[in-house]
Amino acid sequence: MRFAQSLDNVATPANGIAATVGVFLAPAFQYLYGTGRMDILILLFIMNALDWVTGIAAAKKDLTYSSDYGLSRIPRTLFLFALPAVGNLLDKVMGTPGFLFYGVTFGLIYHTWTSLTANAHRAGWPMPKSIEKLVGSEIKAKTERAARKEHK
Incomplete structure (x- = not known):
């Protein structure tokens, strides 16, 4: 019972x-x-979520956040999640065993890592100097872009 x-x-x-x-x-x-690729896709998802979190924190700190900016990130994120699928489908068509899928996915993870790290720096979150050095050009680009938005 x-x-x-x-x-x-x-x-x-x-x-x-x-x-x-x-x-x-x-x-x-x-x-x-593809099958057996859940771990790398979850990593890509987490990295994108962290990029959003750090981007919002940085934009609020330097007063450049707007709802238009936030809404424009949705299509960009959907595009980033579609690229590995395109890589996988191209692998199927060309008969390559994950070459394009993994190349695209790792490239996106690296790009997202540099973005979220630069955002965290802009937000004033503590970070090792060696990491700041690795993503220095992204930090500079994001800081300059934020400064241009402030003056508009």
Whole structure:
């Protein structure tokens, strides 16, 4: 009797909808990104989330944040998540075993890392000097871009 009662919490309409969505989305993700690539995609997702967080913190600190700027980041982020799928599909067409997928994905991760690191520096968050040195050109570019926005 107790086991049957515990199923009442599992067999809900919301869980049924979530399971149905998962049944259709999982094969689509595997087709678009390939199998066994979840770790690198999660890393790309986390890096983009951190880029958003640090970008917002930096923009609020130097008073350059606007809702228009924030909304313009949505298509950019969707574009960044589409590029690995394009790389994977090109790999399928060309018969290469993940060459373009991994090249594009690691390139995006590196680009996002430099962006979020520069944003964290602009936000005034502590960072090792060696890291600041590695992304110095990105820090300079973001600082100059923020200064131009302030004067508009």
